[in-house]
Amino acid sequence: MQTFWLYKMGNTAELDGFSPNSKVKNRKILNPKSQITLNNQTPNNQTIKRLNNQKTNIRIEYLCLKSNHMAFTYLALGDSYTIGEQVPVFESFPYQTIQLLRKQFSDTVFHAAEIIAKTGWTTDELLEGIVNTKINEAYDWVSLLIGVNNQYRGRDLANYREELTLLMDKAIAFAGHHPEKVFVLGIPDWGVTPFAEGRDRAQIASDIDAYNKAVEDITQSKGCHFIELTTSQRKDGDKKEFLAGDGLHPSGLEYQKWAIALSHAIAKQL
DSSP, X not given: OEEEEEEEESSSOOOTTOOSOTTOOSEEESOTTXXXXXXXXXXXXXXXXXXXXXXXXXXOOEEEEOOTTOOBOEEEEESHHHHTTTSOGGGSHHHHHHHHHHHHSTTSOBOOOEEEEOTTOOHHHHHHHHHTSOOOSOOSEEEXXXXXXXXXXXXXXXXXXXXXXXXXXXXXXXXXXXXGGEEEEOOOOGGGSGGGTTSOHHHHHHHHHXXXXXXHHHHHHHTOEEEOOHHHHHHHTTSGGGBOTTSSSBOHHHHHHHHHHHHHHHHTTO
């Protein structure tokens, strides 16, 4: 007995995680549960014709053998917030996102997240980091969270917008030129944390708001998804349980909120 996914051909987004035949383009799985089992039978045109007669509500144009090699991929681009500075790797939001997806879709394979990020990176440093890192050409999903260090160093907002646009274009390319597979997270407000004691918290908040407005505007103009997390982070940003040991970076509990939001957004595409 063999199990097959049911595919429909047409002008639809290509599902990169499932590639039984590289010559088959613009395929879309009808539903993660759209499967059919054939008893020792190799699918052919006659099989597809018979199935179409049986399933009048679904036009089947391609059968794909289901295998254990099917897997979705995820690339996370960013800075200390992406690598999870000061917390174990399994508490970072990319790691938790994949764990949540694996729990929700237990019959689907998700590769561990690939990460290009470093504590302290600004937009230009992330651009350089991408150039200097050997990664795959395409991923099923890409997340981008960058900009807090631009603000911290007093960088020009116009320069940030320019470099963020370049980064978003790269993220879209990594997502197979599908902007809907790119998720851009808002920048947290470090001004609410104990680390900001003695600094102008109101100015920091104003700067972060301006940066996030730029993030949201560019994200929407590119057709990507914007995930707003700053409001919730500000509410909990001064609480010990939501902070790492340095009193600046988030704890796994805060990252969990981000992972839930991201995994829910990704799940809508499955």
